Amino acid sequence: MALIVMYRQIQRNQQLTSEQARPYVSMLMGPHITDWHVIELVVRNFGRTAAYNVQFSFPRPPTVAEYENASDGYADVVELQLPRELPTLAPGQEWRMVWDSALDRAEIGQGVESRFEGTVTYYDRPDQPRGWRFWHRPRRQLQTQVVLDWEALPPVQRIELMTTHDLAKREKQKLELLRSVLTYFHYASKETRPDVFRSEIERINRAVAETQDRWRTRQVDQPTDVSLRWGDVENELGKHRNQQV
Structure with a gap:
């Protein structure tokens, strides 16, 4: 009986250690460092280990107004161009891209969605390399549910x-x-x-x-131009920042 209790305790300790020593990637909204009205989309690894093959899934993708093609005061609302995948995020590392201006979005009002729910999917280790042995533990798929809500930001006024x-x-x-x-x-x-x-x-x-x-x-340090988001999303908009949690 004592051996069974000890075995279960060891299992619980191993599970707790595994949960603590894992990546934890989330997606959030944050203001630009120099332009207070420009809101960036931030993907950050808050965990203790690296995250691999980070992908995003939204039933209703985040949207943005196409300001540079606006005419007569009206702009088409299009899907925000997200990268297909982030190969790696080290612990404390983040990736950013410009999303939209809070001032411009407030002027559009109900013409653009304000709340987006999605899932961030990632892995705790790289894909199995050549020469992988069957006794090695397969990598684990992890997910984080995210909510991006413009209404939750401080009012523009x-x-x-x-x-x-x-x-x-x-x-x-x-x-x-x-x-x-x-x-x-x-x-x-x-x-x-x-x-x-x-x-x-x-x-x-x-x-x-x-x-x-x-x-x-x-x-x-020039002010951020929101129109930059219409370039190559993976090469121009995204950038990594190494920061300690």
Whole structure:
């Protein structure tokens, strides 16, 4: 009897260990890192091991308006172009693609679906290579049910209000900066020693150069163009990010 209890306990422990040391891939919606109104589709492996041959299935596929071909204010609603498969997702790794703009989608309103239910299918190991032996455990198929719901996102009106508040705060900071610069000029211009005057000029020039460099660096990161999604979905839209869970 004791052996039976011990055997069952070992089985439960093995099952628990197997469940903990497995991939867990999910699909969710998230804002773009630089453009708050652009929503991306994110596929991420939250598990502890790699996931292989990740595929997506939707009875009603996610849709998006074809803005670039719009005429007279109307745009056709088409299926979002998802990749056929993601070969591998390491633990903590994610794949992203631009889906749509929350502002544009709010303008369309009921003309486009807002909720999509689907399944993410993946495996805990690669496909059986040549030379596979029958005593090796076959790979396990895993599934995650997902729901993508635009209605669950923060209302666009609320986001715009928050943005307006941020703009007002920025304008206030500009006035504060101008006041500080004028105060500095008021006192620095009273200096009569040429060497000190020159050092103040050089200090201002260094500050200007540093600010210009910072501004140019920011210009390198261009805002996301939603129209990019109509290129090669697997080569242009998707990208991986290695992040720790």
